[in-house]
Amino acid sequence: MSTKTKSKQVHVVPSDNGWKVVRPKASRATGIYNNKNEAEKRAQGLAQKEGSSVVTHRKDGRITSVKSYGKKK
Numbered sequence: 001m002s003t004k005t006k007s008k009q010v011h012v013v014p015s016d017n018g019w020k021v022v023r024p025k026a027s028r029a030t031g032i033y034n035n036k037n038e039a040e041k042r043a044q045g046l047a048q049k050e051g052s053s054v055v056t057h058r059k060d061g062r063i064t065s066v067k068s069y070g071k072k073k
């Protein structure tokens with residue numbers, strides 16, 4: 001995976017307040033959601049818009065899935 005592709009990834013990770021949507025090297029979360037499903041939907045929308053991928057983590061931080069999306073036209 002290239003560095004360019006990796007920087008476009010959108011991660012769904014657990015937080016103290018629910019689930020966060022974050023990007024690598026970002027200083028702040030894109031959003032914080034009450035449940036994992038809401039966070040995944042938001043991350044999917046961002047990934048589809050940019051033609052990137054969503055990396056979803058479990059509560060222990062381990063990766064559970066990586067889904068790639070082509071850029072919407």
